[in-house]
Amino acid sequence: MVELASKKLGSQVDTLTAWSWALFVGLLINPGLVFELGSQLSYGLSLGLIFLTQETHWWRQIGLTLLGLPSLLNGVYQWHGLTLLANWLIVPLFPVVILPITIVGTLSFLWLPGLSHACAFLLEQLDHGLRLVGSWPGNILFGKPWWGFCWLWWGSAWWLFSKPVAQRRRWLLGLLASYGLAFGVIHLPLHGEVTYFDVGQGDSILIREPFNRRVTLIDTGGHLSFAQPKWVPKTVPTYAATQTNINYLKSRGISHIDDLYLSHHDADHIGDLPAILQAFRVERILVPAGMETETGWQHLLRGVRQSPPVVPITVGLQPRLQVRHPFTAAPAENGQSTVLQGSFGGLNFLFMGDLDQAGERAMLSADVHLRTDVLKLGHHGSKTATAPDFVAQIQPRLAIISAGRQSRYGHPHEETLTTLRQAQVPAISTQTSGMIRYVYAGDHGYWQTKLKGVVKQ
Numbered sequence: 001m002v003e004l005a006s007k008k009l010g011s012q013v014d015t016l017t018a019w020s021w022a023l024f025v026g027l028l029i030n031p032g033l034v035f036e037l038g039s040q041l042s043y044g045l046s047l048g049l050i051f052l053t054q055e056t057h058w059w060r061q062i063g064l065t066l067l068g069l070p071s072l073l074n075g076v077y078q079w080h081g082l083t084l085l086a087n088w089l090i091v092p093l094f095p096v097v098i099l100p101i102t103i104v105g106t107l108s109f110l111w112l113p114g115l116s117h118a119c120a121f122l123l124e125q126l127d128h129g130l131r132l133v134g135s136w137p138g139n140i141l142f143g144k145p146w147w148g149f150c151w152l153w154w155g156s157a158w159w160l161f162s163k164p165v166a167q168r169r170r171w172l173l174g175l176l177a178s179y180g181l182a183f184g185v186i187h188l189p190l191h192g193e194v195t196y197f198d199v200g201q202g203d204s205i206l207i208r209e210p211f212n213r214r215v216t217l218i219d220t221g222g223h224l225s226f227a228q229p230k231w232v233p234k235t236v237p238t239y240a241a242t243q244t245n246i247n248y249l250k251s252r253g254i255s256h257i258d259d260l261y262l263s264h265h266d267a268d269h270i271g272d273l274p275a276i277l278q279a280f281r282v283e284r285i286l287v288p289a290g291m292e293t294e295t296g297w298q299h300l301l302r303g304v305r306q307s308p309p310v311v312p313i314t315v316g317l318q319p320r321l322q323v324r325h326p327f328t329a330a331p332a333e334n335g336q337s338t339v340l341q342g343s344f345g346g347l348n349f350l351f352m353g354d355l356d357q358a359g360e361r362a363m364l365s366a367d368v369h370l371r372t373d374v375l376k377l378g379h380h381g382s383k384t385a386t387a388p389d390f391v392a393q394i395q396p397r398l399a400i401i402s403a404g405r406q407s408r409y410g411h412p413h414e415e416t417l418t419t420l421r422q423a424q425v426p427a428i429s430t431q432t433s434g435m436i437r438y439v440y441a442g443d444h445g446y447w448q449t450k451l452k453g454v455v456k457q
Contacts (some may be wrong), residue, residue, distance in 0.1 A: 016052050019043075031404070037075035041068055044450060049091070052161065060167070061087050065214075066157035066175070073142050077250045081138035081357045086130065108413060117238060143186035143253030153178070186253040188214060191445075194344055194374075196436040197221065197245045200448065201380065201404030201411070202268035204245045205351060207321075208252070210441065214254035215254055216320060218261045218340065218351055221245060222271015239275035246279045248435070256281040259320055260308070263353030264332040265297045273297075277304040283406065288325075289314045291332035313338065315366065324370075325355055326364055335359050341372065345440020350394065352378035352385065362388040368393075374438070376400045380414020381429075400436060401429035 002021045006013035013021075023043055026033050031038045048067045052060045059086055072079055080086075090098075105119025153175070162173050188211045195206040199221030207216040219408065222243055249257075260282050262270045276282070289312040291297070301307055313319060315327050326337035337353030350372035355363075363370060375396035378385030380403040399420055403411040412429065420427050428436055434450030 018216055019047060019050060040071040044068065044071065049095070055161070057088075059161075059168075061091075062159065062172075063161055064091070066160070067154065068180075070153045072257040073145055074150045077144050077253070077431075078139055078141045080134055081140065082133055082136060086133060090130075094391050107329075112392055119151055138239070141250060141253060141255045142183055142236035144251035145182045145186065147274065149178075149182050183253075189252075191439050191441045192344060193440065194349060194438040195248070196376065196400050196402055196430060197248065198430040198434045198436075199240065199244050199272075200268075201407055201409070202271070203263065203353070203376075203380075203402050204241070205376065206245065206249070207342065208254070209344075210418075212254065212414070214258050214320065215249075215256065216259045217245070217257050217276070219263050219269040219353075220260075220272040220276045222267045222269065222273070224266075224268050224271075228436065237274075239272045241275045241281075245272075246275060249272065254280070256283070258283045259286060260284070261286045261321075261338060262288075262291070263338045263351075264334060265291055265294060266334070266354060269354070270297060270300065273300040274304055277301070277306060277308070280310045283305065284309050284311055286311045286313050286319055286329075286338075288312070288332050288338045289329035290336065296330060321351075324350070324367075325359055326365070326375075327362065334384075339363065339377070345438060345445035346443035347438065347440075347445070349374045349376070350396070351376045354379040354385070356384045357387040357390070360385065360387050364390060364393055370394055373397045374400060375425075376402065377412070377427075379411075379415045379417065380404075380407070380409070383413040383415040384450070386416045387417055387421045388422070396425050399425050399427040401427055401431070403431050404427060405431050407431075 004014065006055040015063055023033075023401060026039070026043070030036075030039075033043075045068055046104070048062075048064050052063045055063060058370065064087055065084060069079060084086055085250070090131075101119045101122055105116045105123070107115040109121070110188070129405075145403040156171075156175050156178075158167055160175060163171060190210055192210045193206065193208050195208075197204040197206065203219040204220040204221040207218070211217075221244065223240065257276070257280050260276065262272075262285060267348050287310060292310045311319070312329065313323050315323050315325060317323050321340040321342040324341050325335045326336050332335045334354040335356050335358060337355040337359065339355055339359070340351045342349055348371070352375070360378070361399065370393065372394050373396060375391075375394065375398070377399055381401045401412050412427075428447075428449065430436060433452055436450075437448045438445050439448060440446075
């Protein structure tokens with residue numbers, strides 16, 4: 001539009017100057033433009049088209065791929081092998097089809113809404129077609145590289161095209177090798193982690209061993225739902241996990257989950273199960289004995305691309321983590337929650353699900369020597385759990401609370417916080433600290449929170 005306007009005014013503005021004005025106007029409207037993936041791709045690739053005009057078709061496609069790849073990996077952590085083909089098809093269509101349809105649809109909305117909707121329909125069909133291609137085999141889950149690598153790759157791509165064509169192949173191989181090195185570092189990390197996701201009013205915990213030897217997820221998170229009148233229109237279900245735990249797992253290059261534990265059948269613990277099963281290959285689902293026969297939650301398994309085996313567990317079984325509760329098969333209410341225990345990075349962890357005080361007393365009766373270093377409080381810090389005598393016996397050094405901000409249930413309850421203070425147990429909550437991570441290597445590790453950085457060595 002800048003170029004067209006300049007011609008009407010009788011002056012000639014070159015393409016690079018027009019691009020610069022477009023970026024300037026965009027930054028005036030939205031100063032955060034450069035931090036948005038869509039803007040990075042739009043402005044970055046259009047700049048690439050300007051500077052790569054004299055290149056051959058395939059070198060231009062390689063250049064656009066190399067310029068867009070760092071932003072893609074930093075933003076969505078994956079790249080599809082058919083991107084080159086998509087660019088080959090879409091780039092020629094952009095100036096002669098996509099951009100004119102977009103402009104006509106936008107300008108005609110107030111006066112010819114039918115034409116505007118027709119333009120939107122055409123663009124929507126194009127989007128559906130691209131999504132279909134994206135579902136074909138060839139997607140590479142790379143993970144999120146260190147931001148410094150992304151800048152290095154972007155600068156190296158520009159530097160590569162400053163070289164004569166005869167010298168590019170060698171440098172291109174070196175650039176691709178650096179991508180391979182980063183891929184290996186992400187997929188075979190030297191450290192492990194125990195991560196408590198900030199999923200609002202719910203639970204979801206990741207246990208990832210070094211080199212990704214084993215990936216375990218305890219609960220998925222999910223929204224509590226309430227009965228709706230029949231006249232309320234049905235809506236397509238949405239899952240917060242796509243923006244929380246799924247997003248994080250993909251950023252770590254994780255494409256499979258070995259063990260998925262479901263502590264009990266409440267929606268805030270298992271409601272996002274369909275999204276997890278759609279996003280990852282899950283080897284098996286482990287539930288408290290009795291839950292495997294309940295039909296109320298099994299609709300979550302329908303319509304997904306896989307149906308992992310469902311394994312009931314009780315005390316005495318040690319699939320990977322030690323099962324501390326339940327003792328018998330029963331309906332998977334709060335009092336039947338699975339409780340798991342395991343040691344990582346020199347610390348012992350106890351994951352309580354929504355277990356109540358009666359279940360805690362049963363655990364104490366079964367093992368008078370029960371101890372732990374890190375206690376994930378039962379039932380989000382409710383006063384129905386975390387009895388003073390339970391805390392006194394297990395002697396935790398740190399308590400983790402997973403609860404939603406401004407919880408309608410008042411979690412964590414003041415009675416529970418008083419119990420922790422009297423026992424001199426410090427607590428960290430996802431309400432105020434966001435995601436909580438214990439990152440370890442060998443028998444040593446450190447704590448991090450999303451909102452406050454490193455909190456405890």
